[in-house]
Amino acid sequence: MNLNKRLVLLLFPIILFGYGIATFFVYQYQKSSVIELEQAKLEQRMFQLQSVFKEESSAVDNAMALFLEGGYLSDFLTSASSSYRDIALSQGLNVLTSQILSNKPNSRLSFALYNGSGDELFYYERSADPFATISNEQFGVTQKMIAHHITSSWELFHNSSDISVVKGRLLDRVALLPFKGRDINDSVQLSFAVRMDQFSDYLSTLEQSYNATLVWSNQILPVENVFAHSIQLSPNQFLTIKPNASVLARPLLNLRIQLIFVAFFLGVITYGLLIYLISRFITAPISALDNELTQVMEYQKENISPTESRSEIGQLSKKFYVLFEQLQNNLKKNHEMAITDTLTSLPNRFRFYEYAKSALIKAEQDKRFVSLIYIDLDNFKFVNDKLGHEAGDDLLCFLANDLQRLIKPILQSQGGCMVSRLSGDEFAIVLTHKVAVDEADDLAQSVVALFEGGYQSDHYYFPVSASMGIATYPADGHNLKELIANADMAMYNAKRSGKNRYKHYSENIASAARRTKSIETQLKMIDCDKEFSLVYMPYTSANMQIKGFEVLIRWHSAELGEIHPDEFIPIAEQTGTYAKIDHWVFETAFKSLPKIRDVFGEECVLSINISAAELGHHVVLDRLIELKEQYGIEDKSIELELTETFSYVQTSSVFDVLNGLQKAGFSIAIDDFGVGYTPLLHMIDYPVDKVKLDKVLTERVTKPEYAKLLPALIELCHLQDIVVTAEGIENTSQYKNLREAGCDFFQGYWLSKPMTLDELENWYYVYSNKGNL
Template sequence: MAETSSLPITVLLSIGSIGVSLYVTLQLLSLQSPPGKWRERLACVALVMLVAGHQLCYAFTLPKAELELHNTIMKCQTALLPGILLSLFLLVAYISRQRRMTPWALGLGAACLGLFLLNMQGSFSLRVGSQLLYEPAPLPWGETVYLLRGTPGLGALLTLGIALSLAIWGGLRCRRIALEGRIRTAQHLSVALAIPPIVILGQWLADSATLYWLDVSGLAWFLTAMTMAQIILREGGPPHPSGSAKAQLPCLGLLPEQQQWEMVVDQSPSCIQVVNLDGKVVKTNLASRRFWQRDLCDDQQGCLLDLLDLNDLDLEIYFADLPQGEHRDIATLELKRGEVYAGLTPEQSAWVRFRAYPLRTAAGGTFALVIYHQDVTSEFNAVLAVEGIARGLSGECGLQFFDNLVLALANLFDAKMAFIGLQAEKGSWSRITTYSLCSEGRIIDNLSYDLADTPCANVVGRHTCVYENDVQRLFPHDLILQDLGIESYIGTPIQDRQNQPIGIMVVMDTKPLIQVRQVQEILEIFAARAGAELQRQDAELKMRQMAYQDYLTRLPNRALLHEHLRDNLEQCRLKGVGAAMYLLDLDHFKTINDTLGHDVGDEVIRGVGRRLREHLDESIFVARMGGDEFVVVHCCEPDQEEAQAQAMADRLIALMTKPLQVGHRLLNAGCSIGVVLYPEGLPTPRPTELDLLRFADIALYQAKSNGRHQYVMFRAELQEKVNARIQIERGLRDALEGNGLELHFQPQVRSNGELVGVEALLRWKRKDGRLISPDSFISVAEETGLILRLGNWVFSAVFAQAVLWQRQGCCPNRISINVSAWQFAQRDFVEQLLTLQANAGVDSHRFVLELTETALLQDLPETISKLQQIRGAGFQVSLDDFGTGYSSLAYLKDLPLDELKIDKSFINELAQGHSHPLLESMIAIGQHMHLGVIAEGIETEQQRTLLEQMGCQIFQGFLYGRPMPADQLRQWLADGSGRMPPDDGDS
């Protein structure tokens, strides 16, 4: 055994390795690892620091013969070896995911502790049994080092045995890691474990003073520690990002008890990338890192969005209309291994389908995007195969095959005629039609004839029939034989694999047949080949139907529609003509399906498809999109596109209005239609078939919004309207989450000027300070479901304002609140209302709920029950917009109401000197039914006077005050614009 003193260059190497170790330690400690990875980091930090201590000990060795100092340093280095071995064991175990490692760790820990104590108790290091010699040794370049030589002791052999066992065990764990697919990690770990034994063995065999001077064994442990650290840094994840707060996505952090979900995502075979709204990849799983051969979190160029053409899109708007739980197909790309795509290099060649869906908060706001992709090579190839077969031998190609076949037969036998015949009518062999017919060496038009009293009748479904000569005499009623002067005849059946007849093959000639056996054998071979081809074509036809035909209506399906639109678009561009596409959606199909069952719904779909196909010309393309949607496409004459499109749309509406007979029922589904004229006049310069369908869908949506049973032709402004709607929805969500909503209050006044109450009116305050009235956004809120959140916000805000007014001593006796029909229709509406009122601690007698007839007449028994509960809780109920709906006494007498509110449209028609029987009747109805009557929209004294003469006593409108914030209303009262009556709310 030997040790060396250190020369300055060796000291510098040791100190340099210590510095590197400290830097790597800082990197490990700053590593942002998933939960459960901290043990690997701590074990690696321990290994690196122990190796740094080993190097530090060597740096203190001086280049002079000081026996005591060298012996002390050797003991210190040896004392670090048990810790190095233990930390190396733990690190390998954690990296290789060793199970049941605790007993082994405890055993190894006890052995290492024993070695440490044994080393510290003796006079010499555990690495030598006794001191023999401390002698100088010259180096090749003339310098001298001092070697501490000694024989290895029992402790040294025990340490060596533990180290070798650890190396062997580590090699087995490397094999385990490789089997898990972590090839690079296995390779690095194998190198790290092999360095110390190889270097120490080489040092022992060479016994060179130069190797001792360089402290090769210390450098070997240093290289092992650095290699292990690189494994942790590569697998552990990126350092804490210093980018924007948005990039860190705290919403994605997992709780410790949810570690299994991280494992599910990380081990998913799909490549998953989480992208924030700035376009930066902030999270990837293992499959993604393997496929792209790097972690896309490190990508600063936005390569993934460039690859998918998403960089120029507002991601939040693009996915705003996507329902929760659904994804959007982004692209299907062919990627080849080794090639670079937008800065990315795939690991393998494959067809890859990219899909994405938004990550939303509990409030519904989008904060990130999940983009995942899968290898769909086999699926894509299957689709290509189906399409290839469906397109394979079309009518011309298939016929060419049979034409060549009969031509070859006729030429081979130098015959007058040869043909292939198939059934003229399915299921009957009484008549055949030639599929390919050759006469005198050329293909002629096909013909059809009866088989009775012909030689062909003896062939079908039986066996080869041969008439060598005189066939005319045998079959005198066969006109073909007589007209052509046929002398000989040979025919053989064409059969399928189950030996069922599918056709016949015939050769006829004007001279006697010779070499019958040879002709028969050849004909049967040709017939077998023809049978195989007919079956192939039949299979092709069936596969084409599967690929391009809707199973329910037998109309072209969505796939064939896309193909037709592509071809039609190209033809229209080349010929400079226009075409029209109609997207039909049945108006009442859902009701039919839900009430009568899916079997009746299927019959309706079949009936609609049949009606469209029967009543439209063959030149008009008709397809079923899916569900209850159909598409009609036809070309238009130049300069008449719009007129013809309108005429066709009217025709389709009329056609769909007629009832359908389904069993014993007559059903009327009706339809709405979105119409698109193309290729000119569209907002896209070169529209694709997807653009056409998108534009048609926008027009269809508008037709439904207009009341159904009509058509709307797509215009560029409809696209702008859709974009505006998306902006409104997005703005509303932001307003609900922030402070973008306000309440304004409009006074309600008696004829004597006394304030009766106020109506709470919602306003949306945009970021530019502009106030938006509900007329501009309520419809969007109802369509998107935001109306429920808006309604709850209004209740909470009104109740909170009432509490504040009560504290200030200026709360109106009544506050009217508008209730949406959507909100009132909720089954738990009453419970929600009472909960909000109880939480606010306000007196329910102060509040009037204004509901329209539309809201009240959806389900009359349920409405009556809800109103009774509401009035029983102390609220009052006002019928808003009275006179604009049904206005039937039949329901007025049943509904528990407190007030009728006359709509502004009737007030606008008031004029001096004219009778107003409708208004007088409405006021009289309220009085006779002991209901309060209030008129809204009063703007002039003349209107107020006329209404007062009719008996109306409570008014609301600009004549008394515009809607104003709560503070302005208080000032309005203070200025004397309105007189507050005594507060009866607290009595």
């Protein structure tokens, strides 16, 4: 007898058939009890729903009775039409509704009064909406009663959004009794409506909990399904709730689970009685196979032993042998794919962690150093945006090959080195070495050399560089997490220090990172009025007339002291807190413009820097227009300076914002002109009124050897109808050279340092008395 027949004859007839049949009959018996219990619960909740409806709908009856008994209507109709009459009625209705709905502060009750012609005389609504109008349902009841001379009406309305009850009365205008006359103009129609919020909420809860179908009808419906219930809400309104059949599924499932558990428990006991027979004929050969499979799964052996047995167990062993052979081969391939970056074929992040942890353990045993060199490409996004992702992939693949080439001599001489791609444009090199710094420095310098003058592949030239951070075990961290964090910190320090260089982690770098974090924290909760201040740096025309001021921000932190804008503004832009600073600067500067013009003349202009991070958002356009209107700023009184070094991105949103600002009366200027990547493109593409020569460019082109370039540069701007301001003028000689070359405006310490608003007037008095004007 083979294995399958033994299992069928000895195990299944006893366990499955016997306990399966017993469980089935018990389940059928208990199923009806569960359904009856759920039906009883449903009926109880429907009775509660009916009670909620009666209690909430009674508000319209109470309101109508109290309103008529209180004489509010007669007072209103006998009084002359005026706002005082309406206010008196509104106050009366407020008192009335407060009495009726004292325990329902959020309930919505409305009152409408119409004359016999259907014209609205008064409408009142107790709700949070100050612009509320009469609902379609209440208006419909009003028109229906007037049209058909119906003296009294009580109607229930329901739709997908809300449920409401409307009660209306058609009264004689004089006697205030039910209208029985012929001329409808002698009547008034009043109605109260209450929105059934509690009833709707309770009904919604029932509908969701039962996943039910709601049926509204004017008569009680026959219940086709046992699991359903109807309630009467009014003489001609019935509500039937039909729960989804799936609602019964959970209690029935619980019943099945309980019965299966009991059957399982009894089956185990029965199985104990049969174990002797099964172990004698079945489990012995299976146990041997199981032991071999366990050894394979615990990596004690690669595969089970091959067998020549032709029994069922022998055939099964052969199949397991073939299966494990295939699994071993697939496992090796999958592991190789799992630890390799698909683009560059370098080890990926998973393999990096695996290798680095192993290197640290071995370094601790051998008393050696492990350096983590964290590499991040500078301007890689520029490559993808300008040359396309294909070029970006080409760059990454070529760089991967170069990095592999650089570490190859290390691998040949001493081993202990691996380069991996972590993600995007981030790479990491793990280097095990004997000398604390020198070997890591040599490798880092080799990487920097790859990017001198840009980076070249077979098909492209890339204007990129690399910033690197180095952290070394054990001085800079005792575990991989610390080394990664510190190397990353050093890399960002290298990036801020000028890029295409490397930095070793140090306490100074950590201190700078902590300061950056402190600045970031302070910016999130800063009180701009207490810690920020503005200073004003004047600029003149060619005849030395003061034409305007550049507005500069200063920050004195109570905790961190003086913080230079070059330090905190990039942090603010990166963390998204600069919008608040921008708004404060603009509003404070706008406020100061009238005082400045009182002293310096009505043509004086304020130049204010605007964060490039905000140019892609229309909210900055709306905010500036709002401030301009709020403070009555004239057109061309404010000049917005765009930092020329921001990345050149031609997006529709940027153009829309800049064009919108120019149409709103703001002038547009490019600041720091001449030191970025694409100054000419900025000047041609963007709606620019002025460029400001950067102080580095000003210093360079005013030297004798560059004298020929200066007039041509200024003329190039003038050809575009763009005026030119020279920043950073330090002496009279530079001023004269620039003036002779045709420069329009002049700014620098040669004229004045930035001053507070209070200092401007004294400075101007001294300046004008020197005969400069």
